[in-house]
Amino acid sequence: DTAVSQTPKYLVTQMGNDKSIKCEQNLGHDTMYWYKQDSKKFLKIMFSYNNKELIINETVPNRFSPKSPDKAHLNLHINSLELGDSAVYFCASSLNPSGDTDTQYFGPGTRLTVL
């Protein structure tokens, strides 16, 4: 059983395009996250949603817009893609964002390449 799943696994696209990455978790967790891991392997949080509500929005261009239709799903839409958006994007979930149970369960990642 896949706990946190993401689609697609790989995404290659041209600059200026709009693309979406989907994420689903079947762990019953309340909180979901999007992280970006760049070429230097730094893993940086982008967004956090708790029960479909945005609770963290780091300094991310507004071309990135997360959407949470329900607490099991958190999709990431990116407008007007730029070369610097190339990275691996990880979705994650945790049981509770405000306790020490926010152990993160990560998806397999989506490698985005912008040409």
Place this chain on the structure above:
Amino acid sequence: SQKIEQNSEALNIQEGKTATLTCNYTNYSPAYLQWYRQDPGRGPVFLLLIRENEKEKRKERLKVTFDTTLKQSLFHITASQPADSATYLCALGNYGQNFVFGPGTRLSVLP
């Protein structure tokens, strides 16, 4: 600003030896610290959590220490095996604050 450093980008050790990885932080007061393992092409996987009032935690061949005075955590893998080769990330957390990951240390255990 918050800063997390992990001792080195890469660490090579001989099979059977103990690997020791370091995580140092500044400008942060974590309530807990976690260690994750990341294999190439995969997402990080949780290994251990240690709280600020705990000095040491163990799980099988893994041991983590947490010194809030030194602002440091040490992560030990005893009797290391080639299968332990991966990147290890430390992460700091506190209630109501962002969860922050370190840059990771790539461990290679040589047979």
